[in-house]
Amino acid sequence: MMTNYLVSFPASAMKVPERELAAVGEAARQVIREAKAAGVYVFGGGINADAAPLMVASDGAVTKETYPQTKEFDGGLCVLRLPSREAAIQWAARIAKACRCPQELREFGHDPES
Numbered sequence: 001m002m003t004n005y006l007v008s009f010p011a012s013a014m015k016v017p018e019r020e021l022a023a024v025g026e027a028a029r030q031v032i033r034e035a036k037a038a039g040v041y042v043f044g045g046g047i048n049a050d051a052a053p054l055m056v057a058s059d060g061a062v063t064k065e066t067y068p069q070t071k072e073f074d075g076g077l078c079v080l081r082l083p084s085r086e087a088a089i090q091w092a093a094r095i096a097k098a099c100r101c102p103q104e105l106r107e108f109g110h111d112p113e114s
Contacts, residue, residue, distance in 0.1 A: 004042060004108040005088040008077035011049070013101040027098035035080060035091065044078030
């Protein structure tokens, strides 16, 4: 069974000189191209820091706030569908090397409906 894994990092973890950002971006895109070619890429992107998070209640009410523990949630992420935790660690290491910062790895629980 294949499992989805979240690979992510906060923006503050990426301490790259401005002059090297283009090279880091290209290295990260290359790893993503390889993940797509391998058929393991599900989704990825960066959190838009210019768009404030919103809290949407069950009645549809919207407030400009967030959960306290996610107030600093920013940076980049991707979801990969992989056969094992070991494979997820290998891909996370490749992404960490490309982005020049450690990556957090989390496993999604299996839900047969999703």
